[in-house]
Amino acid sequence: MRQAGIAPDAAEGSSAPPDPGSPRPLASRARSPRSRGRRPTDAGAFDGPTRAFTAGGAVAFPYDDSTKDTIMSWTGDPVWLADVLREAGLRVIEHEGWRGRGHGDFADIRGVLCHHTAGGSHNDWHIVQYGRSDLAGPLAQLVLERDGTFRVIAAGVCWHAGRGAWPGWPTNNANYHVIGIEAVSRGDGTDWTPAQLDAYKRGCAAILRRVGRTAADCVAHREYSSEGKIDPAGIDMDAFRADVQAFIEGEDAPMSASEVNQIQHFIAEFCGPIGSDVKDLREQLCGHAQRDRGEYGGWPQLGGRTVVDALGEILTRLDELEAR
Numbered sequence: 001m002r003q004a005g006i007a008p009d010a011a012e013g014s015s016a017p018p019d020p021g022s023p024r025p026l027a028s029r030a031r032s033p034r035s036r037g038r039r040p041t042d043a044g045a046f047d048g049p050t051r052a053f054t055a056g057g058a059v060a061f062p063y064d065d066s067t068k069d070t071i072m073s074w075t076g077d078p079v080w081l082a083d084v085l086r087e088a089g090l091r092v093i094e095h096e097g098w099r100g101r102g103h104g105d106f107a108d109i110r111g112v113l114c115h116h117t118a119g120g121s122h123n124d125w126h127i128v129q130y131g132r133s134d135l136a137g138p139l140a141q142l143v144l145e146r147d148g149t150f151r152v153i154a155a156g157v158c159w160h161a162g163r164g165a166w167p168g169w170p171t172n173n174a175n176y177h178v179i180g181i182e183a184v185s186r187g188d189g190t191d192w193t194p195a196q197l198d199a200y201k202r203g204c205a206a207i208l209r210r211v212g213r214t215a216a217d218c219v220a221h222r223e224y225s226s227e228g229k230i231d232p233a234g235i236d237m238d239a240f241r242a243d244v245q246a247f248i249e250g251e252d253a254p255m256s257a258s259e260v261n262q263i264q265h266f267i268a269e270f271c272g273p274i275g276s277d278v279k280d281l282r283e284q285l286c287g288h289a290q291r292d293r294g295e296y297g298g299w300p301q302l303g304g305r306t307v308v309d310a311l312g313e314i315l316t317r318l319d320e321l322e323a324r
C-alpha cells in the first residue's frame with residue numbers, strides 16, 4: 001500500500017487498534033449491515049479515492065461468449081472470495097466479519113490490483129484490516145502471507161488504489177471496481193517466497209476467472225498509480241500475467257506448492273521404504289559388505305560367495321557329477 005522506503009513502522013504503527021485475538025477460521029455467514037464511512041479526501045497522503053463514484057456502465061467481456069462458461073462479470077461484493085481461493089487449492093484464513101467489512105459496496109469488479117505491504121511481518125494484516133490514524137481500514141480485501149496463506153479481510157470496498165489509470169478501469173476511481181491484494185513483504189523486492197509468489201498468481205487467476213476477466217486485468221499498483229507507487233517491488237508483471245493467464249486457462253500450469261509437497265510426501269513415505277527393501281534384497285543376494293558402492297562381499301557361510309555365485313557353482317558341480 002505504501003512505497004518502499006517508508007519504515008516498516010509506518011505500516012505497523014501504533015495507530016493500529018489492539019489485536020483482537022486470532023481471527024476465527026470461519027466467520028459467520030450472516031451479513032452485517034455495512035456502513036458507508038466518510039470518504040477520505042486527501043488523495044496525496046494515502047490510497048483513497050479522489051472523486052465521487054458514479055455507478056453504472058456496461059462491462060465489456062474480454063472474450064467470446066461461446067468459448068467460456070464463466071463469462072459473467074460480477075456485480076456486487078465478492079462474498080465468494082474465501083470459497084474461490086480455497087477451490088484453487090490455496091490456504092485461507094477468514095477473518096471474523098469479513099463479509100460485512102468495507103467502505104460500502106462494489107459496483108462491478110473488473111480486476112485485481114497487486115500491492116506489497118512494505119512491512120514484512122506476520123502482523124502486517126492488522127493495519128490492512130484496521131487502517132491507520134489517517135486512513136480508516138480496511139485497506140484491502142486480501143492479505144497474502146509469506147507462506148502463501150490468504151487472509152480474507154473484507155468483501156466491501158477498500159482504500160488501496162489511489163489515483164491512477166488502467167485500460168477499462170475508471171480513472172482515479174478503481175477502488176469500487178478492483179480487488180486489492182496486499183502481499184506481506186519488506187517492499188525491497190528481495191524477500192518473496194516461492195510459496196507466496198505461487199499463491200499470488202493462483203489467487204489472482206481464481207478471482208479473475210470468477211469475475212470473467214483475463215490476466216490483462218491483473219495489475220501492479222505501480223502500473224496503475226499516478227502517485228509514484230512501486231509495489232509490488234521485484235515482480236515482473238508481464239511474466240506474472242503470463243503465469244496468471246495459464247492458471248485461468250488451466251493449461252501448462254506449473255505445480256502448486258501444495259502439489260509439490262504432496263509429491264515429496266509420497267516419495268518419502270512410499271518410495272523411501274521401497275528403496276530400503278531393495279537394499280535389503282540386494283544384501284540377501286549379494287552379501288552385506290560395501291553394498292552401497294556396488295561391491296558385494298558374499299557370505300561367510302558360502303565361502304565368501306554371493307547367493308547367485310554359490311548357486312552357479314553348485315549347478316556346475318552337479319553337472320560334473322552327472323557327467324561321470
Ligand SMILES: [Zn+2]
Nearest residue numbers: 001115221231
Ligand atoms: Zn499499493
